Amino acid sequence: MRSRPWLKHVPALLGGLVGVSIAGSAQAQSNAQGLLDNSWVFNLGAFVVGSDLSAGLNGSSRNNPTIDFDKNYGRADDATRIRGDVLWRITPVHHLRFMYFNNDTTRSRVLDNDVQWGDYTFKAGSRSDLQYKFEVSELAYEWGFLKTPTYELAASFGLHYSKTTLQLSGTATVTDANGQTGTASAASKASSLPAPLPVIGLRGGWLLAPNWYLDGQAQFFKVNIDGYDGRWSDLRLGATWMFAKNFGVGLGYNRFGTRVDVDRNNFGGTLKASYSGLQAYLTGTF
Template sequence: MLKRCLLFTLLAGIAGSSHASETSISFGGFYSHSDSTMNVTNPSLGNDFELDFESDLELAEKQFLPFFELEHQFAENHHFYVDWKQLHRNAETQALSKPFQVQIDDTVYDVKAGGQLTTTLNIDIARIGYGYDFIQGNNYTVGVSVGIHAMFIKTGFEGTIGACNITDVVGNICAVQEIPSIIDESVTAPLPDIGIYGSYHISPRWQLSAHAQYFKIKLDDVEGSLIDVRAGAEAEIAKNWFMSAAFNYYKVDVDIEQTGDSTGIADYNVAYSFIGPMLSISYKF
Protein backbone atom coordinates (compact mmCIF):
# COMPACT_ATOMS: atom_id res chain seq x y z
CA MET A 1 0.00 0.00 0.00
CA LEU A 2 2.80 2.44 0.90
CA LYS A 3 4.61 1.70 -2.38
CA ARG A 4 1.41 2.51 -4.33
CA CYS A 5 0.95 5.77 -2.40
CA LEU A 6 4.51 6.84 -3.19
CA LEU A 7 4.03 6.13 -6.89
CA PHE A 8 0.63 7.86 -7.08
CA THR A 9 2.09 10.93 -5.31
CA LEU A 10 4.84 11.20 -7.90
CA LEU A 11 2.49 10.75 -10.86
CA ALA A 12 0.17 13.41 -9.48
CA GLY A 13 3.09 15.83 -9.25
CA ILE A 14 4.07 15.05 -12.84
CA ALA A 15 0.55 15.59 -14.13
CA GLY A 16 0.29 18.94 -12.35
CA SER A 17 3.58 20.35 -13.64
CA SER A 18 3.34 22.96 -16.42
CA HIS A 19 7.08 22.74 -17.25
CA ALA A 20 7.35 19.04 -18.08
CA SER A 21 10.15 18.32 -20.55
CA GLU A 22 10.99 14.60 -20.34
CA THR A 23 9.80 11.46 -18.55
CA SER A 24 11.82 8.24 -18.42
CA ILE A 25 10.46 4.82 -17.42
CA SER A 26 13.01 2.04 -16.85
CA PHE A 27 12.72 -1.68 -16.15
CA GLY A 28 15.65 -3.93 -15.52
CA GLY A 29 17.46 -6.37 -13.31
CA PHE A 30 20.69 -6.84 -11.41
CA TYR A 31 22.74 -9.96 -10.81
CA SER A 32 23.42 -10.06 -7.10
CA HIS A 33 25.98 -11.81 -4.94
CA SER A 34 24.51 -11.91 -1.44
CA ASP A 35 25.83 -12.29 2.08
CA SER A 36 23.05 -12.45 4.69
CA THR A 37 23.31 -13.27 8.39
CA MET A 38 21.24 -13.27 11.56
CA ASN A 39 22.43 -13.25 15.16
CA VAL A 40 20.90 -16.18 17.07
CA THR A 41 21.44 -18.28 20.20
CA ASN A 42 22.40 -21.95 20.53
CA PRO A 43 19.64 -23.30 22.83
CA SER A 44 21.86 -26.11 24.18
CA LEU A 45 25.06 -24.18 24.89
CA GLY A 46 23.53 -20.76 25.53
CA ASN A 47 26.12 -18.97 23.37
CA ASP A 48 25.32 -16.51 20.58
CA PHE A 49 26.46 -17.22 17.03
CA GLU A 50 25.97 -15.90 13.51
CA LEU A 51 23.59 -17.92 11.35
CA ASP A 52 24.47 -17.63 7.66
CA PHE A 53 21.48 -17.62 5.27
CA GLU A 54 23.60 -18.90 2.38
CA SER A 55 25.78 -21.65 3.89
CA ASP A 56 23.53 -22.73 6.82
CA LEU A 57 20.07 -22.20 5.29
CA GLU A 58 20.94 -22.74 1.60
CA LEU A 59 19.66 -19.43 0.21
CA ALA A 60 21.16 -18.73 -3.22
CA GLU A 61 24.30 -16.59 -3.16
CA LYS A 62 23.76 -15.43 -6.76
CA GLN A 63 20.43 -14.40 -8.23
CA PHE A 64 18.96 -12.12 -10.93
CA LEU A 65 16.57 -9.61 -9.29
CA PRO A 66 14.28 -6.90 -10.78
CA PHE A 67 14.02 -3.13 -10.32
CA PHE A 68 11.84 -0.27 -11.62
CA GLU A 69 12.64 3.44 -12.00
CA LEU A 70 10.65 6.48 -13.12
CA GLU A 71 12.14 9.96 -13.53
CA HIS A 72 10.53 13.22 -14.66
CA GLN A 73 12.61 16.28 -15.62
CA PHE A 74 11.06 19.76 -15.67
CA ALA A 75 12.19 23.39 -15.80
CA GLU A 76 15.51 22.32 -17.35
CA ASN A 77 17.39 21.29 -14.19
CA HIS A 78 14.75 19.89 -11.80
CA HIS A 79 13.85 16.20 -11.42
CA PHE A 80 11.24 14.08 -9.66
CA TYR A 81 12.01 10.38 -9.34
CA VAL A 82 10.67 7.16 -7.88
CA ASP A 83 12.20 3.69 -7.87
CA TRP A 84 11.65 0.25 -6.41
CA LYS A 85 13.97 -2.71 -5.89
CA GLN A 86 12.98 -6.28 -5.01
CA LEU A 87 15.45 -8.45 -3.10
CA HIS A 88 13.50 -11.72 -2.64
CA ARG A 89 14.92 -15.16 -1.87
CA ASN A 90 13.73 -18.45 -0.38
CA ALA A 91 15.16 -21.94 0.06
CA GLU A 92 14.38 -25.34 1.60
CA THR A 93 16.85 -27.08 3.90
CA GLN A 94 16.25 -30.83 4.11
CA ALA A 95 18.13 -31.39 7.38
CA LEU A 96 19.08 -28.34 9.44
CA SER A 97 22.55 -28.86 10.92
CA LYS A 98 22.43 -26.17 13.65
CA PRO A 99 19.61 -25.63 16.16
CA PHE A 100 18.95 -21.98 17.01
CA GLN A 101 16.70 -19.60 18.92
CA VAL A 102 15.52 -16.14 17.90
CA GLN A 103 13.46 -13.60 19.80
CA ILE A 104 10.81 -11.50 18.04
CA ASP A 105 8.92 -9.09 20.30
CA ASP A 106 8.22 -11.06 23.53
CA THR A 107 8.30 -14.54 21.98
CA VAL A 108 11.30 -16.89 21.76
CA TYR A 109 11.30 -19.28 18.79
CA ASP A 110 13.22 -22.56 18.98
CA VAL A 111 14.20 -24.07 15.60
CA LYS A 112 15.35 -27.68 15.95
CA ALA A 113 18.25 -29.40 14.17
CA GLY A 114 17.71 -32.36 11.84
CA GLY A 115 14.32 -31.26 10.53
CA GLN A 116 13.26 -29.73 7.24
CA LEU A 117 13.19 -25.92 7.22
CA THR A 118 11.89 -23.48 4.58
CA THR A 119 13.48 -20.02 4.79
CA THR A 120 12.26 -16.73 3.27
CA LEU A 121 14.15 -13.43 3.19
CA ASN A 122 12.38 -10.61 1.29
CA ILE A 123 13.52 -7.00 1.20
CA ASP A 124 11.67 -4.36 -0.87
CA ILE A 125 12.90 -0.78 -1.01
CA ALA A 126 10.76 2.10 -2.37
CA ARG A 127 12.23 5.58 -2.92
CA ILE A 128 10.80 8.95 -3.98
CA GLY A 129 12.65 12.23 -4.22
CA TYR A 130 13.83 15.39 -5.94
CA GLY A 131 17.05 16.17 -7.82
CA TYR A 132 18.59 19.50 -8.81
CA ASP A 133 21.32 19.96 -11.44
CA PHE A 134 23.58 22.59 -9.87
CA ILE A 135 26.30 22.32 -12.54
CA GLN A 136 25.46 22.14 -16.25
CA GLY A 137 27.85 22.21 -19.20
CA ASN A 138 27.57 21.54 -22.91
CA ASN A 139 27.87 17.78 -22.40
CA TYR A 140 27.89 17.17 -18.65
CA THR A 141 25.66 17.56 -15.58
CA VAL A 142 26.25 17.30 -11.82
CA GLY A 143 23.42 17.37 -9.29
CA VAL A 144 22.28 16.61 -5.75
CA SER A 145 19.21 14.68 -4.62
CA VAL A 146 17.07 14.53 -1.51
CA GLY A 147 14.28 12.05 -0.90
CA ILE A 148 12.65 9.50 1.34
CA HIS A 149 12.89 5.72 1.50
CA ALA A 150 10.67 3.01 2.90
CA MET A 151 11.93 -0.53 3.50
CA PHE A 152 9.71 -3.62 3.65
CA ILE A 153 11.38 -6.66 5.26
CA LYS A 154 9.92 -10.14 5.58
CA THR A 155 11.81 -13.00 7.23
CA GLY A 156 10.13 -16.38 7.54
CA PHE A 157 10.91 -19.89 8.77
CA GLU A 158 8.59 -22.85 8.30
CA GLY A 159 9.26 -26.30 9.78
CA THR A 160 9.59 -27.92 13.20
CA ILE A 161 9.57 -24.85 15.45
CA GLY A 162 8.79 -24.35 19.12
CA ALA A 163 7.75 -21.13 20.85
CA CYS A 164 7.34 -19.70 24.34
CA ASN A 165 7.00 -16.35 26.05
CA ILE A 166 10.32 -14.77 26.98
CA THR A 167 9.40 -14.94 30.69
CA ASP A 168 9.24 -18.76 30.43
CA VAL A 169 12.91 -19.07 29.36
CA VAL A 170 15.10 -20.40 32.18
CA GLY A 171 18.80 -21.02 31.56
CA ASN A 172 18.24 -20.68 27.78
CA ILE A 173 15.77 -23.57 27.89
CA CYS A 174 12.26 -22.97 26.59
CA ALA A 175 9.24 -25.15 27.38
CA VAL A 176 8.22 -25.23 23.74
CA GLN A 177 4.86 -25.40 22.08
CA GLU A 178 5.12 -26.63 18.47
CA ILE A 179 4.06 -24.13 15.80
CA PRO A 180 4.29 -24.39 11.99
CA SER A 181 6.12 -21.16 11.14
CA ILE A 182 7.73 -17.84 12.11
CA ILE A 183 6.83 -14.77 10.07
CA ASP A 184 8.44 -11.45 10.97
CA GLU A 185 7.43 -8.42 8.86
CA SER A 186 8.83 -4.93 9.41
CA VAL A 187 7.93 -1.71 7.60
CA THR A 188 9.98 1.41 8.17
CA ALA A 189 8.42 4.84 8.10
CA PRO A 190 9.61 7.03 5.18
CA LEU A 191 12.94 8.54 6.22
CA PRO A 192 15.27 11.00 4.45
CA ASP A 193 18.22 10.21 2.19
CA ILE A 194 20.77 12.31 0.33
CA GLY A 195 22.79 11.70 -2.82
CA ILE A 196 24.94 13.08 -5.62
CA TYR A 197 24.79 12.21 -9.32
CA GLY A 198 26.41 13.14 -12.61
CA SER A 199 26.33 12.40 -16.34
CA TYR A 200 28.62 12.98 -19.32
CA HIS A 201 27.48 12.80 -22.96
CA ILE A 202 30.12 11.16 -25.12
CA SER A 203 27.92 11.68 -28.21
CA PRO A 204 24.23 12.39 -28.89
CA ARG A 205 23.53 8.65 -28.58
CA TRP A 206 25.89 7.70 -25.72
CA GLN A 207 26.32 8.93 -22.16
CA LEU A 208 28.14 7.91 -18.97
CA SER A 209 26.42 8.33 -15.59
CA ALA A 210 27.01 7.67 -11.90
CA HIS A 211 25.34 8.23 -8.55
CA ALA A 212 25.96 7.66 -4.85
CA GLN A 213 23.15 7.57 -2.26
CA TYR A 214 22.88 6.90 1.45
CA PHE A 215 20.12 6.59 4.00
CA LYS A 216 19.81 5.47 7.61
CA ILE A 217 16.65 4.17 9.27
CA LYS A 218 15.56 4.31 12.90
CA LEU A 219 12.09 3.20 13.99
CA ASP A 220 11.38 2.09 17.57
CA ASP A 221 13.72 -0.90 18.12
CA VAL A 222 14.71 -1.18 14.42
CA GLU A 223 17.84 0.50 13.10
CA GLY A 224 19.73 0.13 9.85
CA SER A 225 21.30 1.73 6.80
CA LEU A 226 21.65 1.42 3.04
CA ILE A 227 24.48 2.43 0.69
CA ASP A 228 23.88 2.58 -3.09
CA VAL A 229 26.71 3.39 -5.52
CA ARG A 230 26.30 2.94 -9.29
CA ALA A 231 28.30 3.78 -12.44
CA GLY A 232 27.48 2.84 -16.03
CA ALA A 233 26.74 3.77 -19.64
CA GLU A 234 23.55 4.35 -21.65
CA ALA A 235 23.01 4.07 -25.42
CA GLU A 236 20.07 5.00 -27.64
CA ILE A 237 19.04 1.84 -29.50
CA ALA A 238 15.93 3.21 -31.28
CA LYS A 239 13.84 6.37 -31.24
CA ASN A 240 12.92 7.07 -27.57
CA TRP A 241 14.38 3.69 -26.49
CA PHE A 242 17.60 3.34 -24.48
CA MET A 243 19.66 0.49 -23.03
CA SER A 244 21.81 0.86 -19.91
CA ALA A 245 24.55 -1.26 -18.38
CA ALA A 246 26.01 -0.39 -14.98
CA PHE A 247 28.01 -1.76 -12.08
CA ASN A 248 26.30 -1.43 -8.70
CA TYR A 249 27.34 -1.75 -5.05
CA TYR A 250 24.41 -2.11 -2.66
CA LYS A 251 24.46 -2.79 1.07
CA VAL A 252 21.58 -3.12 3.54
CA ASP A 253 22.11 -3.67 7.26
CA VAL A 254 19.12 -3.93 9.63
CA ASP A 255 19.27 -4.54 13.41
CA ILE A 256 16.32 -5.20 15.73
CA GLU A 257 17.31 -4.49 19.32
CA GLN A 258 15.58 -6.61 21.95
CA THR A 259 13.92 -4.84 24.87
CA GLY A 260 13.09 -5.89 28.38
CA ASP A 261 14.53 -9.08 29.91
CA SER A 262 17.33 -10.21 27.57
CA THR A 263 17.60 -13.79 28.98
CA GLY A 264 20.67 -14.34 26.79
CA ILE A 265 18.68 -14.37 23.52
CA ALA A 266 20.64 -12.61 20.74
CA ASP A 267 19.45 -9.47 18.95
CA TYR A 268 17.92 -10.01 15.53
CA ASN A 269 20.03 -8.84 12.59
CA VAL A 270 19.79 -9.09 8.82
CA ALA A 271 22.70 -7.99 6.62
CA TYR A 272 22.29 -8.08 2.84
CA SER A 273 24.84 -6.86 0.33
CA PHE A 274 25.60 -7.31 -3.33
CA ILE A 275 28.01 -6.09 -5.92
CA GLY A 276 27.51 -6.79 -9.61
CA PRO A 277 26.16 -5.72 -13.01
CA MET A 278 22.78 -4.14 -13.77
CA LEU A 279 20.92 -4.04 -17.11
CA SER A 280 17.83 -1.98 -18.00
CA ILE A 281 15.63 -0.78 -20.88
CA SER A 282 14.22 2.78 -20.79
CA TYR A 283 11.55 4.64 -22.72
CA LYS A 284 11.75 8.44 -22.75
CA PHE A 285 9.02 10.82 -23.89
Protein backbone atom coordinates in the same frame (compact mmCIF):
# COMPACT_ATOMS: atom_id res chain seq x y z
CA MET B 1 37.81 -17.19 -2.51
CA ARG B 2 34.01 -16.93 -2.71
CA SER B 3 32.58 -17.84 -6.07
CA ARG B 4 30.52 -15.36 -8.04
CA PRO B 5 27.84 -17.38 -9.85
CA TRP B 6 26.40 -14.30 -11.52
CA LEU B 7 29.61 -13.90 -13.55
CA LYS B 8 28.39 -16.64 -15.89
CA HIS B 9 25.71 -14.21 -17.13
CA VAL B 10 28.22 -11.50 -18.12
CA PRO B 11 29.21 -12.84 -21.58
CA ALA B 12 25.57 -13.18 -22.65
CA LEU B 13 24.64 -9.70 -21.43
CA LEU B 14 27.67 -8.05 -23.03
CA GLY B 15 27.23 -10.05 -26.23
CA GLY B 16 23.63 -8.89 -26.56
CA LEU B 17 24.53 -5.24 -26.09
CA VAL B 18 27.49 -5.41 -28.48
CA GLY B 19 25.34 -7.14 -31.11
CA VAL B 20 22.69 -4.43 -30.97
CA SER B 21 25.40 -1.76 -31.07
CA ILE B 22 26.96 -3.18 -34.25
CA ALA B 23 23.57 -3.38 -35.93
CA GLY B 24 23.01 0.32 -35.50
CA SER B 25 26.54 1.70 -35.75
CA ALA B 26 25.74 3.58 -38.94
CA GLN B 27 23.37 5.89 -37.10
CA ALA B 28 25.05 9.29 -36.76
CA GLN B 29 22.58 11.53 -34.95
CA SER B 30 22.99 12.30 -31.25
CA ASN B 31 20.26 10.10 -29.86
CA ALA B 32 21.74 10.17 -26.35
CA GLN B 33 21.24 13.93 -25.98
CA GLY B 34 17.66 13.31 -24.89
CA LEU B 35 18.86 11.56 -21.73
CA LEU B 36 20.29 14.91 -20.61
CA ASP B 37 17.54 17.21 -21.90
CA ASN B 38 14.17 15.43 -22.07
CA SER B 39 11.55 15.75 -19.35
CA TRP B 40 11.03 11.99 -18.82
CA VAL B 41 13.58 9.16 -18.59
CA PHE B 42 12.49 5.56 -17.83
CA ASN B 43 14.68 2.54 -17.08
CA LEU B 44 13.32 -0.98 -16.71
CA GLY B 45 15.68 -3.90 -16.41
CA ALA B 46 16.40 -7.47 -15.41
CA PHE B 47 18.69 -7.55 -12.39
CA VAL B 48 21.05 -10.50 -11.88
CA VAL B 49 21.43 -10.48 -8.11
CA GLY B 50 23.87 -11.98 -5.64
CA SER B 51 23.06 -11.36 -1.98
CA ASP B 52 24.48 -11.69 1.53
CA LEU B 53 22.10 -12.01 4.46
CA SER B 54 22.52 -12.32 8.22
CA ALA B 55 20.18 -11.41 11.07
CA GLY B 56 19.38 -12.10 14.71
CA LEU B 57 15.92 -11.93 16.30
CA ASN B 58 15.83 -11.69 20.10
CA GLY B 59 13.48 -13.87 22.14
CA SER B 60 11.26 -12.78 25.00
CA SER B 61 13.92 -13.51 27.60
CA ARG B 62 17.24 -13.68 25.76
CA ASN B 63 19.39 -12.07 23.11
CA ASN B 64 19.99 -14.56 20.32
CA PRO B 65 23.15 -14.75 18.20
CA THR B 66 23.21 -13.43 14.65
CA ILE B 67 22.38 -16.08 12.03
CA ASP B 68 24.44 -16.33 8.86
CA PHE B 69 21.64 -17.46 6.55
CA ASP B 70 24.04 -18.12 3.67
CA LYS B 71 25.96 -20.55 5.90
CA ASN B 72 22.93 -22.27 7.46
CA TYR B 73 20.62 -22.35 4.43
CA GLY B 74 23.11 -22.17 1.57
CA ARG B 75 23.59 -19.36 -0.89
CA ALA B 76 20.62 -18.88 -3.19
CA ASP B 77 21.21 -19.23 -6.90
CA ASP B 78 21.31 -15.89 -8.65
CA ALA B 79 17.83 -14.85 -9.68
CA THR B 80 16.60 -12.28 -12.17
CA ARG B 81 14.65 -9.46 -10.56
CA ILE B 82 13.06 -6.30 -11.95
CA ARG B 83 14.20 -2.79 -11.08
CA GLY B 84 12.45 0.33 -12.35
CA ASP B 85 13.63 3.97 -12.33
CA VAL B 86 11.77 7.09 -13.42
CA LEU B 87 13.25 10.60 -13.71
CA TRP B 88 11.00 13.62 -14.25
CA ARG B 89 12.73 16.90 -15.07
CA ILE B 90 10.11 19.44 -14.04
CA THR B 91 12.59 22.11 -15.10
CA PRO B 92 16.28 21.82 -16.06
CA VAL B 93 17.12 22.44 -12.37
CA HIS B 94 14.28 20.78 -10.45
CA HIS B 95 13.68 17.03 -10.82
CA LEU B 96 11.77 14.19 -9.18
CA ARG B 97 13.07 10.62 -9.21
CA PHE B 98 11.35 7.34 -8.27
CA MET B 99 12.90 3.88 -7.88
CA TYR B 100 11.47 0.45 -7.02
CA PHE B 101 13.27 -2.86 -6.48
CA ASN B 102 12.04 -6.24 -5.21
CA ASN B 103 14.14 -9.27 -4.28
CA ASP B 104 12.40 -12.47 -3.06
CA THR B 105 14.29 -15.62 -2.12
CA THR B 106 13.17 -19.05 -0.91
CA ARG B 107 15.67 -21.60 0.39
CA SER B 108 15.22 -25.07 1.91
CA ARG B 109 17.83 -27.17 3.67
CA VAL B 110 18.44 -29.84 6.32
CA LEU B 111 20.10 -27.85 9.09
CA ASP B 112 23.60 -28.73 10.30
CA ASN B 113 23.14 -26.69 13.49
CA ASP B 114 20.30 -25.39 15.67
CA VAL B 115 19.02 -21.99 14.47
CA GLN B 116 17.57 -19.64 17.11
CA TRP B 117 15.02 -17.22 15.69
CA GLY B 118 13.18 -15.32 18.39
CA ASP B 119 11.55 -17.83 20.74
CA TYR B 120 11.86 -20.58 18.12
CA THR B 121 14.83 -22.94 17.87
CA PHE B 122 14.82 -24.83 14.58
CA LYS B 123 16.51 -28.15 15.17
CA ALA B 124 19.66 -29.53 13.58
CA GLY B 125 18.99 -32.55 11.38
CA SER B 126 15.52 -31.35 10.34
CA ARG B 127 14.47 -29.65 7.12
CA SER B 128 13.81 -25.94 7.41
CA ASP B 129 12.56 -23.36 4.91
CA LEU B 130 13.62 -19.72 4.69
CA GLN B 131 11.54 -17.09 2.91
CA TYR B 132 13.22 -13.70 2.48
CA LYS B 133 11.48 -10.71 0.92
CA PHE B 134 13.18 -7.37 0.41
CA GLU B 135 11.44 -4.36 -1.16
CA VAL B 136 12.81 -0.88 -1.70
CA SER B 137 10.89 2.20 -2.85
CA GLU B 138 12.30 5.69 -3.08
CA LEU B 139 10.96 9.12 -3.99
CA ALA B 140 13.51 11.93 -4.12
CA TYR B 141 13.79 15.56 -5.14
CA GLU B 142 16.85 16.46 -7.22
CA TRP B 143 18.54 19.81 -7.61
CA GLY B 144 20.54 20.02 -10.82
CA PHE B 145 23.25 22.40 -9.66
CA LEU B 146 25.55 21.84 -12.65
CA LYS B 147 24.38 21.46 -16.25
CA THR B 148 26.19 21.73 -19.60
CA PRO B 149 25.31 20.35 -23.06
CA THR B 150 27.38 17.19 -22.33
CA TYR B 151 26.97 16.46 -18.59
CA GLU B 152 24.93 17.21 -15.48
CA LEU B 153 25.31 16.82 -11.71
CA ALA B 154 22.38 16.74 -9.30
CA ALA B 155 22.09 16.46 -5.53
CA SER B 156 19.07 14.67 -4.07
CA PHE B 157 17.06 14.46 -0.89
CA GLY B 158 14.03 12.27 -0.36
CA LEU B 159 12.41 9.31 1.38
CA HIS B 160 13.68 5.75 1.13
CA TYR B 161 11.33 2.99 2.30
CA SER B 162 12.52 -0.58 2.63
CA LYS B 163 10.64 -3.58 4.02
CA THR B 164 12.36 -6.80 4.98
CA THR B 165 10.40 -9.94 5.86
CA LEU B 166 12.04 -13.13 7.14
CA GLN B 167 10.09 -16.33 7.76
CA LEU B 168 11.52 -19.61 9.02
CA SER B 169 9.53 -22.85 8.96
CA GLY B 170 10.23 -26.41 10.09
CA THR B 171 10.59 -28.51 13.22
CA ALA B 172 11.31 -26.25 16.18
CA THR B 173 11.39 -26.01 19.94
CA VAL B 174 9.09 -23.15 20.96
CA THR B 175 9.50 -21.20 24.20
CA ASP B 176 6.39 -19.42 25.49
CA ALA B 177 6.18 -16.25 27.58
CA ASN B 178 6.38 -18.31 30.79
CA GLY B 179 9.62 -19.99 29.75
CA GLN B 180 7.95 -23.34 29.02
CA THR B 181 9.15 -25.21 25.92
CA GLY B 182 7.49 -27.60 23.52
CA THR B 183 8.27 -29.12 20.12
CA ALA B 184 6.26 -28.43 16.96
CA SER B 185 6.88 -30.27 13.70
CA ALA B 186 5.38 -27.53 11.52
CA ALA B 187 6.41 -24.36 13.31
CA SER B 188 6.63 -21.08 11.45
CA LYS B 189 7.99 -17.74 12.65
CA ALA B 190 7.82 -14.58 10.53
CA SER B 191 9.23 -11.14 11.36
CA SER B 192 8.91 -7.96 9.34
CA LEU B 193 11.01 -4.81 9.52
CA PRO B 194 9.70 -1.70 7.70
CA ALA B 195 12.23 1.12 7.62
CA PRO B 196 11.20 4.55 6.27
CA LEU B 197 14.34 6.69 6.23
CA PRO B 198 15.47 9.96 4.65
CA VAL B 199 17.97 9.71 1.82
CA ILE B 200 20.68 12.00 0.47
CA GLY B 201 22.74 11.43 -2.63
CA LEU B 202 24.46 12.60 -5.78
CA ARG B 203 23.76 11.65 -9.40
CA GLY B 204 25.71 12.45 -12.54
CA GLY B 205 25.25 11.87 -16.28
CA TRP B 206 27.76 12.28 -19.11
CA LEU B 207 27.22 12.27 -22.87
CA LEU B 208 30.22 10.15 -23.81
CA ALA B 209 29.47 10.01 -27.55
CA PRO B 210 26.51 10.92 -29.78
CA ASN B 211 24.71 7.66 -28.92
CA TRP B 212 26.43 6.72 -25.64
CA TYR B 213 25.56 7.92 -22.14
CA LEU B 214 27.23 7.14 -18.81
CA ASP B 215 25.53 7.70 -15.48
CA GLY B 216 26.45 7.13 -11.85
CA GLN B 217 24.64 7.49 -8.55
CA ALA B 218 25.68 7.30 -4.89
CA GLN B 219 23.33 7.48 -1.90
CA PHE B 220 23.88 6.95 1.78
CA PHE B 221 22.45 7.63 5.21
CA LYS B 222 23.14 6.89 8.87
CA VAL B 223 20.46 7.29 11.53
CA ASN B 224 19.82 6.58 15.21
CA ILE B 225 16.19 7.35 16.05
CA ASP B 226 13.05 5.72 17.45
CA GLY B 227 14.55 2.30 18.08
CA TYR B 228 16.59 2.19 14.83
CA ASP B 229 20.37 2.45 14.74
CA GLY B 230 21.55 1.79 11.25
CA ARG B 231 23.30 2.79 8.08
CA TRP B 232 22.94 1.96 4.40
CA SER B 233 24.46 2.78 1.03
CA ASP B 234 23.33 2.48 -2.58
CA LEU B 235 25.84 2.70 -5.46
CA ARG B 236 25.05 2.39 -9.16
CA LEU B 237 26.95 2.81 -12.45
CA GLY B 238 25.50 2.33 -15.93
CA ALA B 239 26.24 2.74 -19.64
CA THR B 240 23.41 3.25 -22.15
CA TRP B 241 23.48 2.98 -25.94
CA MET B 242 20.63 4.89 -27.60
CA PHE B 243 19.84 3.02 -30.80
CA ALA B 244 16.94 5.41 -31.56
CA LYS B 245 15.91 8.90 -30.58
CA ASN B 246 13.63 7.71 -27.78
CA PHE B 247 14.90 4.22 -26.94
CA GLY B 248 18.10 2.54 -25.83
CA VAL B 249 19.64 -0.43 -24.04
CA GLY B 250 22.13 -0.43 -21.20
CA LEU B 251 24.23 -2.42 -18.80
CA GLY B 252 24.86 -1.38 -15.21
CA TYR B 253 26.17 -2.52 -11.85
CA ASN B 254 24.40 -1.84 -8.56
CA ARG B 255 25.30 -2.58 -4.93
CA PHE B 256 23.11 -1.93 -1.92
CA GLY B 257 24.09 -2.63 1.70
CA THR B 258 22.40 -2.04 5.04
CA ARG B 259 22.94 -2.82 8.72
CA VAL B 260 20.28 -2.02 11.32
CA ASP B 261 20.16 -2.67 15.08
CA VAL B 262 16.52 -2.54 16.13
CA ASP B 263 14.68 -2.38 19.45
CA ARG B 264 11.02 -2.44 18.42
CA ASN B 265 8.00 -4.59 19.28
CA ASN B 266 7.80 -6.09 15.78
CA PHE B 267 11.54 -6.75 15.50
CA GLY B 268 14.22 -6.71 18.15
CA GLY B 269 17.69 -7.66 17.00
CA THR B 270 20.14 -7.10 14.16
CA LEU B 271 19.70 -7.19 10.39
CA LYS B 272 22.56 -7.07 7.91
CA ALA B 273 21.72 -7.45 4.23
CA SER B 274 23.22 -6.58 0.87
CA TYR B 275 22.64 -7.25 -2.80
CA SER B 276 24.81 -6.62 -5.81
CA GLY B 277 24.79 -7.53 -9.47
CA LEU B 278 24.52 -6.63 -13.11
CA GLN B 279 21.45 -5.03 -14.62
CA ALA B 280 20.58 -5.20 -18.33
CA TYR B 281 17.89 -2.62 -18.99
CA LEU B 282 15.77 -0.81 -21.55
CA THR B 283 15.63 2.98 -21.59
CA GLY B 284 12.93 5.31 -22.89
CA THR B 285 13.01 9.10 -22.94
CA PHE B 286 10.48 11.68 -24.10
